[in-house]
Amino acid sequence: MNDARIIGVVSGKGGVGKTSVTVNVGLALKELGKEVTLVDTDFDASNLGVHLGQYDHPVKIHDVLGAEAEPEDAIFRHSTGVKAVVASNEINRVEPDTELLRYLLETAGQESDYVLVDCPPGIDTTVEEIIDACDELLIVTTPTKTAATNAAQIIEKAKRMHVPVLGTVVNMSENDPGRELVENEVQVMTESDVVAEIPHDDKMKEALFHGTPLVHHEPLSEASLKMKELAHSLEGLQYSKPSFAKFKRKLGNLKEAVSR
Numbered sequence: 051m052n053d054a055r056i057i058g059v060v061s062g063k064g065g066v067g068k069t070s071v072t073v074n075v076g077l078a079l080k081e082l083g084k085e086v087t088l089v090d091t092d093f094d095a096s097n098l099g100v101h102l103g104q105y106d107h108p109v110k111i112h113d114v115l116g117a118e119a120e121p122e123d124a125i126f127r128h129s130t131g132v133k134a135v136v137a138s139n140e141i142n143r144v145e146p147d148t149e150l151l152r153y154l155l156e157t158a159g160q161e162s163d164y165v166l167v168d169c170p171p172g173i174d175t176t177v178e179e180i181i182d183a184c185d186e187l188l189i190v191t192t193p194t195k196t197a198a199t200n201a202a203q204i205i206e207k208a209k210r211m212h213v214p215v216l217g218t219v220v221n222m223s224e225n226d227p228g229r230e231l232v233e234n235e236v237q238v239m240t241e242s243d244v245v246a247e248i249p250h251d252d253k254m255k256e257a258l259f260h261g262t263p264l265v266h267h268e269p270l271s272e273a274s275l276k277m278k279e280l281a282h283s284l285e286g287l288q289y290s291k292p293s294f295a296k297f298k299r300k301l302g303n304l305k306e307a308v309s310r
């Protein structure tokens with residue numbers, strides 16, 4: 051296997067859902083039969099492992115970028131079926147070297163169809179090095195002017211660096227046009243296409259608490275369906291929602307309320 055798509059998931063602003071999108075879209079691609087590797091490049095405040103259920107692995111991305119381990123030693127198979135490379139939670143700064151990072155991502159790509167790179171927030175030189183090591187970018191924002199402004203900055207930077215942008219994911223949308231940006235406004239501000247609009251979903255918090263990514267924790271939730279739709283569109287496939295998803299979801303919520 052070769053020619054994996056190495057996709058950086060970036061935002062500029064922190065806390066908008068990069069790691070959530072990386073993990074859930076990764077799992078949704080896995081459900082489509084794709085081999086996927088998730089890579090945590092949030093060196094200072096890593097939490098891909100937390101999203102995967104406090105998952106730890108003795109060899110971290112820091113070891114590879116510090117030339118203390120080979121990429122193969124850092125790549126492990128997670129119980130969900132995706133592969134992952136996690137980052138250290140210790141406070142030890144990494145100045146990623148694009149070539150070493152690219153070597154890691156390409157090694158992961160040899161055995162994968164997709165390498166999804168969970169990026170840190172910010173628009174500094176670290177993020178620049180990471181963007182430089184990716185083939186394509188998926189931008190994540192919330193429907194707020196602050197996040198969209200930072201998304202626009204990242205997109206501008208990517209354009210200058212000639213790294214293609216697949217489009218923007220608007221996350222935590224509350225469908226509240228009077229108080230948040232609508233799709234068209236995000237498109238105008240970022241000068242990029244909105245490729246997915248993922249609703250705010252309280253189940254996301256619950257999923258994170260249980261260490262089970264949303265698409266597994268609550269597969270029929272509206273946000274899960276949108277993550278799956280995004281995975282389909284990356285594959286160039288049309289997505290059709292499972293029948294009666296809304297009804298089944300309501301029934302599940304009712305059962306949950308009764309059992310409390």
Ligand SMILES: Nc1ncnc2c1ncn2[C@@H]1O[C@H](COP(=O)(O)OP(=O)(O)OP(=O)(O)O)[C@@H](O)[C@H]1O
Pocket residue numbers: 061063064065066067068069070071092095097169170171221222223248249250251252254255258273
């Ligand atoms: N669609 C959503 N609905 C509700 N909560 C969400 C949604 N997406 C993400 N969250 C929550 O928002 C918080 C931040 O998400 P996440 O860690 O994915 O963001 P991030 O962009 O990776 O943050 P950082 O910049 O710190 O790396 C988490 O608590 C997550 O559960």
Ligand SMILES: [Mg+2]
Pocket residue numbers: 068069070092097168169
């Ligand atoms: Mg994150």
